[in-house]
Amino acid sequence: MQATSSLREPLITGGKTVADVSHDISRHVEAKPAKSWWMAFGVSLVLLIYGFYCVCYLLWNGIGAWGLNKTVGWAWDITNFVWWVGIGHAGTLISAVLLLFRQKWRMSINRAAEAMTIFAVICAATFPLVHMGRLWLGFYWALPLPNAFGSLWANFNSPLLWDVFAISTYFSVSLVFWYIGLIPDFAVIRDRAVRQGNKVRALIYNGLSFGWDGAAKTWMRYESVALILAGLSTPLVLSVHTIVSMDFATSVVPGWHTTIFPPYFVAGAIFSGFAMVLTLLIITRKVFKLEDYITIYHLELMNIIIIVTGSVVGIAYITEFFIAWYGQVPAEQYAFYNRMQGPYWWAYWSMMTCNVISPQLFWFKKIRTSIVSTFILSIIVNIGMWFERFVIIVTSLHREYLPSGWTMFHPTMYDIGEYVFTFGLFFTLFFLFAKFFPVINMAEVKSIVKSSSEKKH
């Protein structure tokens, strides 16, 4: 009764059984963390504490602590915001879009990718919050709440307000989707704890699993919920980066005022997100010895998505450039000339090299199936995507219509410190997740053991 496709590579190697799946993935939650975990966690915590100091300094002294000036009113903060939001997109793409397309290879990677989404969105959200300076007033500025101006409501015509709704909806729906996926796996750990006689752990994980019983009726409802959440998340994820791009595209700043932004931003988001998923998963599979679940084949498929989205991004750069020339608007033409030849030329060419050239290397099978080159290229792609946002934001702003207002932007240690803060936050959360939560969706992987697992010879 075995139904194994001879055409497709197995998604699980090492001749695993269903019981092996529970054991291999739950044991990291049950065991005491390794020294390497403590070290990595410790480094993240140090970054977080240093970054927290920088944030506190900024809140105490005001936004002047950053290198912003009258011309460049947005720089690292919004660059990092867009960068982190973009990274988040891959998680939703893997869990929602690939679910709708019935791609089974998502099953080993969706849990970690969704966790990445949630943590990346948290990191992204810190930038606009901190940029408000008095973030305790943020609720009144950003949400339509009755206020002392009787009531002067928030402006629903502004893309910045759309962003508030988009990001908070995206965060909460992703969190729910991720948690729904975790529920049956928490029950696995609970029942293992009962058998191991660990009452405290059993109680905690039962609470986390909402008393999951795994009945056929519950599974039926559960699958229906997962499918609808995937259907809701798919347009949601597209809307989020579309709205982020509208923060720029609805303005009249040369270099921002283009209709290509929404699709170009979404492709770039998925591109950088997959790169970050690869970086994290290559480390995770190594540290937790999950090579049989996250195989080279998984990495290869993700690299193929990087080629696709990287090429879309490359074409978008060229289109944008062509339209600037073809449109014959002098300010727009100058904005693009300035990107390539102006004082920030190095940022532009770093972006072009990292985002347009480097993903094309994945056409070579040797490169896309090598862990070392995938790891290096995944980091290069993320550096490139950071520069993309920097180029769009800072080089467009620093030389606008009025030459008398032209200036340069120089980051201070507090600009850098806030970026460090989000790195600390992201990795602290990710390491806590990797320790206390099952990093692979056990229930889903179990459902494909029979059809997609390599058989013991």
Next chain:
Amino acid sequence: MESNKNFVVGIFNDEDVLLHAVEGIRGKGVKIQEVFSPFPVHGLDEVLGYKRSRLPIAAFLFGMTGTSLALLMQIWMLGYDWPMIIGGKDHASLPPFIPVTFELTVLLAAFGMVITFFIVSDMKPYKWPRQFDLRSTDDKHVMAIDLADNKLSKDEIGQILKDNGASEVNEKNF
């Protein structure tokens, strides 16, 4: 939770055997209380005779509530309560209201559906489920048959389970 209930519990190792077993056992007129699995088994709800979940309808209704509330809120706030001319547009022009309307539709649909799911499935953090066999979250499919629901004796049901491929037959009393 009812007390003094006697169950015959059949353990199955394989999902395909389980699917045929459910058909075979129901064919013999035995009433199955519930089947517990470590992962969703496709087609199990059909052979057990469950009706399709109505959660998608709930999601749709919650979504429509979100759409209406979002539109009403924006039109009332910017069109009637404090009208202002922004960018030379109408007070309550629809296009700029679409993003927020969409987001609130998704938000309410997702949360409404998930909360409904928890309520109809009776799932809450402080509830300990009735467990027939702890291995049902590991690698076994567990079929529970309530003796009170069936006319056949314990041994007869046990024999039917064995004939349909159960690897073990146990008893469980609550």
